[in-house]
Amino acid sequence: MTLTDRLVRWRYRLVPDHVLGELLSKRWMDNAIPLIILVAVAAVFGSLIPGFYGPQSLSDLARQWGEFALIVLALTIVMAAGGIDLSVGSTFALGNIVALALIGVAGLPVWAVVVLTMACGAAVGLVNGLLVGYLRLRAFLTTLVTLIIVRAVVDMLLLRYAVAIAASFPDSDLWFWFGDGFVAGIPVSVVVAVAVALILHLVLSRTRPGWQVLAVGGSRRSAHNVGIPVRRVICMTYVVSGTLAAGAGVLFASRLGAAGSDIGLGLEIAALTAAVLGGNSLGGGRSSAAKAVIGSLIVMILVNGLVRLGVTSGANSLLLGLVLLIAVAIDVRWLKNRNKVLAKVYVSPTYADLPPAPGTDDGSPYALNDRLRPVEAIGLGEIDGPEDVILDEDDNIYVGNRTGDIVRFLAPDYSRHEVFAHVGGRPLGMALARDGALLVCIGGMGLYRIGQDRTVERLTDETNRSLFSIIDDSRLRLADDLDIAPDGRVFFSEATVRYEMHEWPVDCLESRGNGRIICYDPNSRTTRTVLRNLVFPNGICMTHDGQSFLFAETWACRVSRYWFDGPRKGQVEPIIPDLPGYPDNINRASDGTYWLALVGMRTPAFDLALRMPGFRRRMARRVAPDEWMFPNINTGCVLRFDETGRVIETFWDRKGDNHPMITSMREHKGHLYIGGISNNRIGRLKLEGADPGWTGWQSYWGRA
Structure with missing residues (x-):
């Protein structure tokens, strides 16, 4: 290895280029910039204004934030469905004013005041x-008109009840507790806002109504086509928005007791600024309670800081x-360009230096031949993409189909076949259990x-998440x-944690250790990862020990x-390091060796490209x-080797006509x-000389 190659190798080993792409792919990345802005705003005003974060100042600021956060959360719900509500103020x-009139003039109990006001x-x-x-109707114009009408109603109520409200003094400790009380040292309004934010987060991320809201915001036509009641969903977001806005009014009334x-x-x-500044999209479909909370904190600190600095209201x-x-x-620019940026940085090739490829000329254990020429075809044109093949004790053949079926070819002549089971996804490797x-x-x-x-029956679709993984690698991708x-x-391989089934060639382009081997224990029904950082693991076979x-x-x-x-x-030992x-796939042979x-086949051009990540x-x-540039996967080979890594024989189809691509093989009763x-x-x-009575099931579990 030259000095340049060593430097390139260490550069790609020490610098995790893939981290940037993984960060940008995370949905919570939308919160990173608003969070940075929040920290910056808090630091600036904290340094400019003495005592800005003093106990009393912080308590007052927190109470105001609790009320304002409810308004922002109300607007966020509507924005999540692709709408806007200008009537929240x-x-x-x-x-x-309704809360003050009901508690001071009508003398209703607090619970009735809260219920009627929110109604x-x-x-x-x-x-x-x-x-x-x-x-x-258009949401912007409609809610603008509602803003004007509701403001007119407020003015009319003020003319009638302002004097009576000012002269009243509610005799209720509970009422004043809403405005001035604490829960475990935290202002009540903050507790209410945090509780609503948590509920909203759970609804949007964990419940069907929340998914429907985001689906409607993402594409109303698509949501309608899949059966979501779009009109009802939109209507309910406005109902919830109005309820929360009125609830914020109750907290404000109990704190100040003034009507103006x-x-x-x-x-x-201010609420719209906070919602958008926090990262909620005006186009809908990309909203969260966390974004609303961050945005409301930024605006609240900004407004209060400017007031404390003496800046006029106009400014x-x-x-x-x-x-x-x-x-x-x-x-707008982020939504438009995020996928473009992600597409440029997510694929992150690394330095991969393969050992020299052994030759396939005469005298090599991999010497070319035509031993696959006599292969006979079963189910020609009746199956699509049988990645793996396995046989039961009755000699029936099971293969996976690209359409999501497990197809069974019936012995002895395999002229008949049936759909044994429909699994929905893409069936790959298979194994027969003891039962x-x-x-x-x-x-x-x-x-x-x-x-x-x-x-x-689903056994598992997840494993333990890596401690320092940015992406959520608990879900099984491939x-x-x-x-x-x-x-x-059950030990099974997952080829890559970064890419989906149809993107497997991109993992080859990276040649990074994105794969792992996982163990599922049927006794405890638990799943855990046993080996990480493998380069597309794609074949597992139990040894005879x-x-x-x-x-x-x-x-x-x-x-x-x-x-x-x-x-x-826990030890790993290389067996064949230079194929x-x-x-x-790897499977057992009847003489104790392995197929x-x-x-x-490797090509010099692609081997060279692997050493050129740039x-x-x-x-x-x-x-x-x-x-x-991708690896050559058109010409395949079957070889047999022992546990020391010695290659015993190879089977080729040099023209690639009879069986052009090979991903698996099983020996069964003298045939491959x-x-x-x-x-x-x-x-x-x-197979000449193979045991005509040997089966894979008997090799694993003994004779029935």
């Missing part, structure tokens, strides 16, 4: 919801308008079990092969052994994906059955 003022806000929201949701014509004026602009409004304009511009059940890795879904009665230990534990298994790493072109039990537990091609499929990065950014993820057939080859 007027509804807040209405809630304030008034819900009524305003219902009017907005009916007009916008059911009559399909200027209450709530311009509040809708305050001007500043809020400018902030809103900047926030809207950032929101005859078929265990299947399904790309994008996880590990599944199909009983002899054809019932489909489980692809498995084998079963003598005690029933019952304490270890062999596994292949496709893009690393090697086969290794891992001890999961016994005195060498001439890309290994796939290995090579899905394709070249691959530029290619990913500047060239269309269908023109990227071959599968290929891009083929339309199952291959069968008679």
Whole structure:
């Protein structure tokens, strides 16, 4: 290795280029910039104003924030569904005067005051919801008109009840507790706002109504096409918005006990600024309670800080308008360009230096031949993409189909076939359990079990999350092969945690250790990761000692052994470190050795490109994906090797006509059955000298 290669290798080993793309792909990344702004605003005003965060000042600021946060949360709910509510300020003022009139003039109990006031806000929201949701009027103009009408109603109520309200003094400790009380040292309004924010977060992220709101905000036509009641969802967001705005008015009334014509004026602009500044999208579909909380804190600190500095109210409004304009511009540009930026930085190739590829000329254990020429085709044209193939004790063949079916070809002549089970996803590796059940890795879904009665059961679709992982690697993306230990534990490989089933070539372009091997224990029904940072692990086979298994790493072109039990537990040993091609599934042979499929062959050009991560990065950014350089996966090979890594024999189809692509093979009663993820057939080859009575099931579980 040259000095330049060493420097490049260490540069890509020490600098985690993929982190930036993983950060940008996270939804919570939208909160990063608002959070930075919040910290900056808090630090600036804290340094400019002595005592800005003093106990009394902080208590007053917190009470005001609790009320304002409810307004922002109210607006956020409507924005999540793709709407806007300019009437929240007027509804807040209405809630304030209605609450004061009911508690001071009518003398109603506190619980009735709260219920009736929030009912008034819900009524305003219902009017907005009916007009916008059911009559399909423009949300901006409709709520602007509602703002004017509700403000007029507030002014009329002021003329009638202002004197009576000013002369009254409610005799209720509970009422004043709402405005001035504490819960465990925290102001009541803050507790209410935090509780509402938590509920909103759970609703939007964990419940069907919340998903429906976000779906409507993302695309109303698509939401309608999948059966979501779009009009009702929109209407209910306005009802909730009005209810929360009136609830904020109750808290304000209990704190100040004053009614004036200027209450709530311009509040809708401040709330809209806070919602957008926090990262909630004006276009809908991208909203959260956390964004609303962050934005409300920024605006509250900003406004109070400017007042403490003596800035006039006009300047305050001007500043809020400018902030809103900047926030809207950032929101629009971010939505437009985020995917473009992510596409440029997410694919992050690393330095990969493969050992020299062994030759395939005469005298090499990998010497070319035509031993696959006699392969006969089973189910030609009747199956699509049988990635793996397995046989039961009755000689029936099971293969996965691209359409999500497990297809069974019936012995003895395999002229008839049936859909054994429909699993929905892409069936990949398979294994037979002791009880005859078929265990299947399904790309994008996880590990599944199909009983002899054809019932489909999910065993696991997640594992423990990595401690320092940015992406959520607890969900299984591409489980692809498995084998079963003598005690029933299932060890299966997940090729990549960064890409989905259809994106597997991109993982090759990276050649980064994105894969892992996972163990599922049926006794405790728990799943845990046992090996990480593997380069596209894509083949697992239990050794005969019952304490270890062999596994292949496709893009690393090697086969290794891992001890999961016994005195060498936890150790990994390379078996074949320098294959001439890309290994796939591994299975047992009748003489105690192992079969290995090579899905394709290495090429000097791609081996060189693996040592040039900068070249691959530029290619990913500047060239269309269908023109990227990928490994050759057109010509395959089957080879047999022992536990020391000695290659005993190879089987080639040099022209690639009879069985062009090979991803798996199974020996069964003197024949080798071959599968290929891009083929339309199952291959069968008679093995000279093989045990005609040997089966894989008996090798694992003994004779029945």
